[in-house]
Amino acid sequence: MSAVSTYPLSQRVMRMEESATLRMTQLARNLKAQGHDVISLSIGEPDFDTPDHIKEAAKKALDEGYTKYTPVPGLMELRQAICTKFKRDNGLEFKPDQIVVSNGAKQTIANLCLALLDEGDEVIILAPYWVSYSAIVELAGGVPVLVKAGIEQDYKVSAEQVAEAMTDKTKMVIFSSPCNPTGSVFLRSELEAIADVLSKQENIFIVSDEIYEYINFTDQHTSIGTIPSVADRTITVNGFAKGFAMTGWRLGYMGGPAWIAEACTKIQGQVTSGANSFGQRAAAEALLGDMTPSTDMRNAFLTRRDLVIDLLNEIPGFKVNKPEGAFYIFPDISEYFGKSDGEVTINNADEFAEYILNTAYVAVVSGSAFGADNCFRLSYAASEDQLREAIRRIGEAVQKLK
Structure with missing residues (x-):
């Protein structure tokens, strides 16, 4: 313009x-x-x-009067379903007070950056990366530090590269697996190596964007949050857009430490409040219903x-x-x-x-x-x-x- x-x-x-x-x-x-x-x-x-059984759940919710405001972090029904999903699919143990439902995974990431970053904090972004990571980091006052891998590395940044990028100003690491834009999937061994590097600096938080989890051709999806050395500093982000063809529903979620979830709820409460009510009922059906x-x-x-x-x-x-x-x-x-x-x-x-x-x-x-x-x-x-x-x-x- x-x-x-x-x-x-x-x-x-x-x-x-x-x-x-x-x-x-x-x-x-x-x-x-x-x-x-x-x-x-x-x-x-x-x-x-969007699969029919999910749409039917939304219609039923409308008929049952789910047209009012919801709690800022999400309906309890959906947060419990997310806890079930995290345990079933990822081996992650969360309670409902560690879950925040947002208007898309993009808002989830924005909430996290606004909750955790101060002016000048550095954020290591594994590149190639989803286009909005750097813009959101900058909006929150952070400084994006791009760590790049080319096609010769299957577009996957190594643990050694992460170690070289770390400084005393590093506050966060963001990446996606499966990755947008490359489709690359980090193996558990690769994530363990990265976790080992990050575990040496206690004030670094990991934002793991796993929204493409269900479109994984390896059948071996690994959540970095299951690695003990970084489990208490990892926030796992997911949503319904990709795996359930629910892009227009605008529903995403995070699981992480309760104090971070509380901070994200505080921010979201001043920006958008809770996500739409009948969509959340449908989202619970998506997670617990037929996955065919x-x-x-x-x-x-x-x-x-x-x-x-x-x-x-x-x-x-x-x-x-x-x-x-x-x-x-x-x-x-x-x-x-x-x-x-x-x-x-x-x-x-x-x-x-x-x-x-x-x-x-x-x-x-x-x-x-x-x-x-x-x-x-x-x-x-x-x-x-x-x-x-x-x-x-x-x-x-x-x-x-x-």
Whole structure:
């Protein structure tokens, strides 16, 4: 927004970056409105509908009068269901007073940063990382410290890299597994090594974003909070958007030390208060009810992953790894930097993503938004026909770059 400086906006919002995923999604919508056949692979949203038994639970809740304010940290019914889920799926022991339900996992992370960070506190962010981590940290007064891993490391930061990044100002570490944007999944041995490093400094808190837990092709999801040396300093974040196709329901949650949960409740009470009542009833059904739709969705994503990897590997110059979770592929396309179609020269991932959108009418997201300047993110939360056509178009577009 070029005119933004003419208005009396705060420095806070002036410094804040626009969400790259939402920006590319809007650009794709604009082109579509102009009559172009745009395939959008930019947004992190399952293309499946919310399972029927979850929707029916919400309808029933409405009929039963669940239309009023809820307790700020969430309905007791849902917090108890979350405790059951944490024990059943993750081996984590929590009580309801250690759970806070929020309007999406994004708000959960914002609550945590506002509750734990003071001005100048450093936050180690394992990169590639979800676009909003750094913006939320900065909003809370923290200083993002990006620790990066490339495709040669399967995009997974090592314990040694974490140790090198730690200072006496380090207050928090944030990461996701399965990871957005890479789909990489940390093994237990890798998390144990990181935990061993972090355990040596008592004032560092770990925020483990596990929202893609149910889209894991290894069947070996590990929560770092189960590692004893850091258990009392780990906050496990999750939500309903990805594993249950409930993006529009805006429900996330955390489990952690009771004093941190109390602080997050205090912050949320002044910002939004409790999440919607009937949605929380449906969320409890999601956690305790039939998991078959989630399993079926995971299996469909696995089939698509393999299809997309095979198709991308046919494009010269693309370096593609094999992600073990989520629904993203994160190719390294640095071989195309410096090349041109005669009109447009590609110098970085931003220009590559814009070239693909304007030439092939396929929306992807530049890796620069995720702390990886050599890559772009492709979501395969789309039909197989759309994926085949999108990658065919991408292949044709890059053939023009010499």
